[in-house]
Amino acid sequence: MLRVLEINEPEALSHVRGNWQRLWEATQDATFFQTLEWLQIYWKHFREDKKLRVLLVLDDQRLVGVVPLVVVNESTRLGNMRVLTYPLSDWGTHFSLLAADPQVTLRRALQHIQETPRDWDMLDFRWLAESDLELNLTAGAMADAGYSADQGVWNETVLIDFEGTWDEYLRARSPKLRSDIRRNLKRFEQTNRVTLERYRPQGKLVGDCDPRWDLFRQATRIAEQSWQGHSTTGTTISHRAIRSYIKDCHIAATELGMLDLAILYFEDRPVGFCYNYVSDGRVFGLRRGDAPEARHHGLGTVLTAMLIRDSFDRSDKHLDMGPGSFEAKRRWMTRIATVGRMTHYPLVAPRVQLLRLKHWWKACCDRKSGRLQAVASSKSTVS
Template identity: 45%
Template sequence: MVHVAEITRWDELASLQLVWRELWGKTRRASFFQSFEWFATAWKHFGDTQSFRVLVVSDGNEVIGLLPLVLRRESSRLGAFHVLTYPLDNWGDFFGPIGPHPTATLLVALRHLAESRRDWDVLDLRWVDRDRCDQLRTPMAMKQVGLVPLAQIWDRSAVIDGRMGWEEYWATRSSKFRNNLRRAEKRLLARGRVELVRYRPAGATWGDDDPRWDLFDACVNLASRSWQAHQDHGTTLSHESVYGFLRDVHEAAVKLGCLDLNLLTVDDQPVAFAYNYVYEGRVFGLRTGYDPDWADASPGNVLKFWMIRDSFERKDEEFDLGPGSLASKEAWATGSVESYRYTYFSPRSPRAQLLRWKRWWDTRLFSTEQLLARRSA
């Protein structure tokens, strides 16, 4: 018989580690953000302000799927709401159920939510990879259990298809773009000995799990000098509000073989970084930055140029440049992918119903591009 257990306490989470690891390995297009280690680290650092939970779906004595969620308080012009959503919090661009049976996991877990006492105003399943992975499983499951959702685009990410090969990829870039990169490369090479340090350890299973804190600290130092560091509510590597979390996540990523750290140096001096995660040949660009004192030599672009070329040589399947700032990424990308949100507004919450009508009207008043711009503003 299929049933659901709900994990809501930190001391219960450890019991899931082995089965989570097994299911993660069987998840279609899984990412580091869906690992037990990432979720446990997020719970450790943000559990005081958010309520983390995992819906464990079992068939008899066998766990067939997991649905990690978080209950958080979010503000809007209509007031504050208790929102039940995935725990990604915009660190990555896609999320979903863990395991090889997403349809059954979603259906059983969502039925559990529909029939249980609600401590939420809005069920908002964001970051859904509708076209490549979910294939409308989420909205269909929600409808089937009576949680009829409003579907909206959530974000758009620029990606590079690594399966085409470097020569083909490079030939598809505009001549202006290629010439600008070559000139930037030449300017930087004239300043000294330029080296790309790319650290991608295989993980603890292979005895290759040195965290290389010297490289991590070099990235943090560059991040502290970049323009992002001066944002009031930023989440770059050096921001105090997330530094401890990202440091612990760094260690977890190293142990899993999911770290991809890139540092560009000139005469051994770090001038630019790209901090990524990687899993099963798919790279996700988390954060980048460069030393503003070297801005005239375009070290950030040279780093990206060398790093992407190296990814093709390594046979990486995909390089996800991340959501947002698409205008600066279009020249590099071979395409874009969209994430979606599926939202159910509790009829027991009058403000949630007002929010539903506002969202509904927004989809008719504004274009997709306008909606994306309004959400990111």
């Protein structure tokens, strides 16, 4: 008989750190954002107006699943809504519970949510992978627990699959991009004017956890010189509002062996960076930037090409370039992946039902405008 223990303070999770790691390793395609280290950092910096609800699912005394949830206060045109969801907050593109048997674990966790006082207006599982949607994992668990589930699209993300070789990938690009890459690599790399330093430590367990603050500072300075230095979103690595969060994540990712930081040098000067997280060959591009000097010489293409070629050499699996800026990323990508959501709108909450109609109408407009068809077309074109 499975039972659930709910934890509301991250400090209380320290005693399950080893079991959390065991479940992380058993979870398909788990990322840096599903580690206990990241959750504790996230809560340290962004806990305001939120309630943490981490559900530990136990079989007798053995931990068999972890469902990290958070109640977030979100402002909508219909007023403030309390949303029970995963704690990713769009720092990454995918999230899931941790378990060897995720559907059974999620079903039991949802039953626990039913049995406790409702402190939320809407249950919204966001950042779901395509495999989750295809296997009916979250939707099935919600139905088994007695929740209605409306499927939707939260976002789309651009991926580069590192299948085959660099030369095969290059031949599949457009003639113009292929020509640009070859010309620029010959112009800069073969004359030793550009070099790429890619730092990927193996982690604290093997004694390879130097944070390389020199590279971090170079990336931050480049970000300040790029468009990110003028951004008001507060989500760039150079933004003071989140710099301490990024630094804490930098240390944690280094110690876990999940940091992937690349700096492009032009005539020995740092002019471009890619700041990534990596786990089991799956690379997630958090941020990238180019100094004005790099843009002047057209080195953005060189940075991306050298990074991709290096990933082929390392036998990486894929690079998630993140959502947005599809036109700029289209020429590099091999596919677009849907980021799904499963939402439960309680019948007893009239405002939430109005929000459900709004979401339904937006989905209809997307279909009518052809946005989703364009995404589907892009998928078929590049697959």
